[in-house]
Amino acid sequence: MLALQLNSENLPYPDPIHPIIVHFVIAMVLFSFFCDVVGYFAHNVRLLEVGFWNMFVAAIAIFVAIIFGQLEAGLANIYPAVQPTLNFHTVMGWSLGAMVAAITAWRFVIRDRLLRSKRDRNPLKLSPAYLGVATFLVCLVLLQVYLGSKLFWVYGLHVEPVVEAMRQGISP
Template sequence: MLDSLLPPLNEHNLPYPDTIHPIVVHFVIAMVLFAFVCDTVSYFTRNPKLAEVSWWNLVFATVSIFIAVIFGQIEAGLAEPYDAAVSTLNLHSILGWSLSGVLAAVTGWRYVLRLQNKPQLPTPYIVASVALVGLVIAQTYLGDLLVWVYGLHSVPVVEATRGGQL
């Protein structure tokens, strides 16, 4: 009965035309990296306008990462990963949830710093931003493996899975 209420899955094993998670997550990646660049330049040049640009990028990245995680979970559930991809997909999922918490915490910290209206960001915050960028890079690598090595949601892999070849 429940199957009749759900839309049919297409050749990507999705109920919609193509994956949404990568589209949203690329905004998150770009905004976090750009926020880091703005904060770093602001730190060395003492330009408060760049710190403001960084703040707004972090806010939108934080909202966007939760959207990315939700679609990531939906698409991971529909992926039907084969044995070789399971551990990478699980690690990517765990790191995605963790990264959303870390990003929210860094954004919260940045909000407190913004309220204090200090002329320069503290060094520990810059160090935390470096760690955040490192997590984003690691997560991006895992996502790249899932798409470009394991081919999740690609038509040939979906067909092979449906045909019992994987």
């Protein structure tokens, strides 16, 4: 049987991959929201197109982030104080994945209507309902950022000194 060689951060690869992908997703969702809001008020179809493509890429990348998050959470040294925050972060991650996918699908329908109306010289814009749901999504993303930051900066998941202390039997 092959045993995984874990490094000083308790990972089989040099650095945690989950935060790298997650920061990409966060940027894409926030930039999509920014483009949609500015495009809505400026009646700029090009910005709405940029907003759509950012959300589309974020919808794909969020599931890659979730997969690496699950893998890295499974390799982390979990102690009792971490468990509630990690559980909430995990549930929120899967929920955000579903929400981003659903909002992207909704945005695809809106984009299709925008493209058709553009051909008819009757430009349509985003609905206020979509912008309201996107605002709620941004708030949930910011909550998820807080939870992830807490797991790293407060609880020290995959932080070398914490991993080393736990290997020596010292519990945080």
